[in-house]
Structure formats: structure tokens, C-alpha cells
Amino acid sequence: KNQVEQSPQSLIILEGKNCTLQCNYTVSPFSNLRWYKQDTGRGPVSLTIMTFSENTKSNGRYTATLDADTKQSSLHITASQLSDSASYICVVSPFSGGYNKLIFGAGTRLAVHP
């Protein structure tokens, strides 16, 4: 069964600190993995996308890593800001050659405190 598991469920950090969010997936065959940021009450916005051949992808203070062998990904946030408070969702797309159904994780809710 295609699944995406994220940890931790929630996280509180102080402004300026770094943090790392985890994503494990059992999706096969694998096409790509994307991290989304979702502010409360808003739609998700894409941060990074990686195919199986990519190990790391950065977007400003956000750096995603991918280990396709162990089927794990992480999202590292550097020098956190109050505006980083949001849910971060890991989304995996299986390779199907046609319609690519997205498999969503439940998300990690991050709170950055001053």
C-alpha cells in the first residue's frame, strides 16, 4: 500500500533555531517527492520537488534531501523565522505513465516562537 509517514506530528522551536522534518514513504514505483508549506487556513504551496536521481534541493532557507534507497526524505529549515510557522506536507507521486495520483503525508505542524 502506498503510504507517506511524517514525523514529528508537531514541533515547537525558538526563532533563529534550525529544525529537520522527516518523511518516510512506501510508494512504488517512485516518480518524485515534493514538500509543501501550508499556512493555517490556506492552500499548500510547493517548496521543493525532487526526482529519484536527486539527493538534495534548496529553496532559500529550506533544504530537502532524498534517499531513494531507504525511501526517506527530510526538510531542513535554517535560521527559522516566525513566518515559518505552518504545516509542512510531504507528497509523493508514484510513476504510472498516465495520471499521477499524489500520496500526501499528514504533515508536521511547526510553531516558531519568539
Add this chain to the structure above:
Amino acid sequence: SQTIHQWPATLVQPVGSPLSLECTVEGTSNPNLYWYRQAAGRGLQLLFYSVGIGQISSEVPQNLSASRPQDRQFILSSKKLLLSDSGFYLCAWSVAGGPTYEQYFGPGTRLTVT
């Protein structure tokens, strides 16, 4: 540039009442359109997707239906709401003929069934 709109932003409806949520996309033609539901602590669940006017695919059996009366308009409906229909509803679009994992989300509608 492309934009996606959803309304209403929030809705409180009694059990047994009808529902109509609307999604429109601007700046693109013949997009693929999607309806998702996001329950608290759960990943996004795909409800319906459409590759053209009048073409609707349902992912899960439920109390809801979808219609696409115009190229860039997607409507989510119910004849009689259930308590379990409460949630955050997201509309998304992707480029026709492009990778369907490249989806762009609307701002969402928060539905509370009382």
C-alpha cells in the same frame, strides 16, 4: 499568470442541507481540475478530478458529487450534508497534458456541518 479562486472561504451548514462549493481558474485553458478534502490530522484526500468539461472521475464513494459546467469552473456539491462532511476543501489545477503531479492549490473552503 494563473490564479485559482475558491468560494466561499468559510461555510457553516446544518446537517441535511445542500452544498455547493465553487472553484475557478484564470490564465490557462483546459486545465486538469481536482477537489481534495483535508481532515484534521490527516493527509489530503483526493475526491474528484476532471480532465475536461463534463468529465469527472470519482476517487472514493461518498456523499458528494462534482461537476464541470465550463472549462475553468469546478463545482463540488451535496444534496444532503452529513456531519462527516466537515473539513477543509481544496481545489487544485494542473496543466493539461503536463505532469499531473504539478498541481497548484486554491485558498480552500472551511466547511463546518452542525
